[in-house]
Amino acid sequence: MNLKNKRLYNNPVGVSRFTGLLLITPFIIGFVIFTLYPFISSFINGLAAADGSFSLENYTRLFQDSSVRKAAGVTIRYAAVLVPLKLIVSLLTALLLNLEIKGIGIFRTAFYIPSILGANLSVVIMWQYLFTADGLVNQFLELIGLSPVSWYGEAGTALSIIILLRLWEFGSTMVIFLAALRDIPKDYYDAASIDGCGRIRSFFKITLPLLKNVIFVNLILQTISALQEFNAPYMITGGNPMKETYTIGMLIYEEMFTYWNYGYANAVSWVMFTAIALIVLFMYAVTRKLREDSQ
Amino acid sequence: MKIKYLKTAACCCAFMLSACGSDNGANTRTRTEPDGSLDKCTIRFSWWGGDDRHEATLEAIELWNELHPDITVKAEYGGWDGWTEKINAQISGNTAPDLMQINYDWLINLSPDGEGFYDLNKLHDTLDLSGYDAETLSFGEVNGHLNAVTVSMSGRGLFYNSEVYEEVGASYPRTWEELLALGNTFGSKGLYPLDLDIQSGGTAWYLSVVYIQQTTGRQFITMDGRLGFTADDIKMALDFYKSLEENHVIRNVQTRTDEDGNAALYQSSEFINGNVAGVLEWGSAIGKYESVLDSGVLESGPFLSDGSGNSKGWLIKPSLLYAISSDTEYPDETAAFMDFLLNNAECAEILGTSRGIPASQYAFDHLNQSGMLTGLSYESTVMLDELDTVTISPYMELPRMKEFYNTAIEKVSYSAADTSEAAQEMYDSITAYLETFK
């Protein structure tokens, strides 16, 4: 063993500092083969120009490409609206489903079903019935005296249909919240109610602080998946109108498989990967203090 | 312990290098030359399609396997969704099936120099192409190599909801002027005589191209991939499109998107309920529209002309082609099977029109004799045959090009640009893009 080792490893007596390393070996091997290799290979492929030569052309081009810039804007707007809304909706639903009443299991399953459906054909058709010109939503708006909205066709509103779809599929986020809620000991609330706290106050005083970590987990997971979104706009709006629902994920997919533009697709996705990593890091840094305060 | 760990890491690196190495292995591939004999082997045949095509093709393969027990054909098939992704992976990995059903524009990306697929000219011993005229064969030629053979030709035709037309008291338009005039008749009742889209179909630009080709006699994109239209022609085409919208002949893009979402017209209640009473569609794909209306309601209409006997400019293209993989180990055997699919009488009867009206004269004659050529798709093909048609350039069909057309149409429709701006932008993008293939 290296006697000059400066760092002390906080392991139980008799456990080598390599035991942990040995345990995570599957991950390291898997990382090298299934993440690092494709990652590097994607960067190298991103260097390949249309004529087969290697240059940074794809990487420089994408920063000037107006369609990449537009898609990036759409994606960020999409994530910025969807993620907070989804966290709020799934947390509220989780509170509801956390109640100990008869048959709650059936409701939990029912609430999860949209997530199982994903972008199934029925969902696509259903969204059409809801948001087309004389769809149910517009009929409802007219009923309460509002003027109908051009959901699919208007540049400003089309993205909201996609957001609503993903909002409706809050299942997995909700499940994680639900689990965390069920972990909070009941006596915390009992004590609070003796102190005269109402339901709403005890939510802010007890529930929310205890959920800090899990909110963070969901925030990260949802941000990542929102920034990579491609399936929902692909199925529901096709990126229309005027590319207002055309996300970066969709752009990469189309460059790769529709336009046979493999090099460029890789270049864009490599930059996207880096951007998402930076965003996640930023979120991690910003929320750090907040998360550690309660511990 | 540390050494052990380093060893693992070294192994990982070695592994990665070997994995990287596989990419380079692709360059050293060898081409199998035909040997003139049919040996015992298994060949792979891949296609995409719907139920009717799957059923018919599987039955045809069964017949082949009976007739040629030595050459087993293994079928690989699926729906259209994701098929290009699959082919993409297979081509890039040199694991393509021996025989493939391909799309017309794939030749450009998959075989820019004619080396991407097997040269069928080398296989004349087993592959009989005497049922094809030189022009039809030329559609599969790249750089002097015969890369693919046309299975069927198809063109877009106009199809109308006869009930609605009767109700409105209108007859199917024969000229462009009559079409424009229909907008009034239908518009007063809140209906539309026709629909054009900018989604996967892209019929909006297609019809505008036909109109300008007929008027100017110029071809939009030439077969060798040059832009035949001037910026002015493109502007005229966009003006024509805009006039269709303004005359209530078609829904504008926003209305259409609002009413149908991202769905195709045959999935739209506007079409099913008759509010939109016409569609421009490939003869080989009209069945979907027929099936959502009562039987016999959808009828094919005349191809529009300028009224003085000029009916030029309508487009046709090979709707599907067969190609043999350049990596095949069994070129003779695969060619023999391809010959069977294209020319064999019994096979033709089994396949019917599941891949459109056959382009091979032998298969066509046989279907004709057995009375299997009926229906809208055939009617439309017969009418097209009588016209002086223009063959679509594969370059015109490239997905990226369609993107340019749709962007221009969308801008014009949303009035985000006037027609001359949109035309200039489209002209520039097309010129620049086509340049990349030179």
Add this chain to the structure above:
Amino acid sequence: MKKLPLYIILILISAVMLYPLLWLVGASFKTNSEIFSSVWFMPDSFSFEAYRNGWQTVTPFTMGHYFLNTFKIIVPKMIFAVLSSVTVAYGFARFDFPLKKFFFALLIGSMLMPQIVTILPAYSMWQNFAGFNFLDTYIPLTVPALFACEGMFVFILVQFFKGVPKEFDEAAKIDGCGTVKTLIFVLAPCIRPAIISISVFTFLWTMNDFLTPLIFIQSVEKYPLSLALRLSVDSTGQGYEQNKIIAMSVIGLIPSITVFALAQKKFVNGITAGGLSG
């Protein structure tokens, strides 16, 4: 009766959540034109023709065959995912080692890589993996799970391990358990609910996965259900019986819904036991 308004709210939301499923079932009995022109789920008439034809498929195999294929992928994948994720999470949660923070960051990083980018390099890798061609086998679909490739699972499990008091390990050690035995006999039972959760996630995601099998599997007889379901969908051709495709997808949803319904109690409790909160 105090709970009545609560039930009304729950039922109303459930209706919104379930309606597409209900419509889907109804649509499997409808004609093409009925499907696209009515938002009401009730069909005009009932006939099980679509289900019969759908189950038969146009291929030489029935849907039962494709179900079986799917399970041939799901079962090993679930076992692999559980074994590897638990081992790796155990390492991260209970031990200190060189570069631990670095590796944990890599773990998070592996979640950021979009699948569309990795799939083509993976294709060429499996095509010539140590001299063997693994295309058209289930290996590329299942074996990656052996290497804890789903970062999220490890991430969640680490939180759970942290929720189990360290005294458990110490007690096990006094009883003579080594590192491995402690994991198997002491810690794994404590986080059993979490293990169920990741199994269920693996199940649901694999059921729905289309792109991976599409790229790696060539032979129709090896297609999993997700590929078989789209066999008939051809927007470029003459048309298709929409109700049959819908009937097939209804059948295809049954396993996922059943598994979630059965597991939901454990599943939900599963994530509970851990230290996600607080």
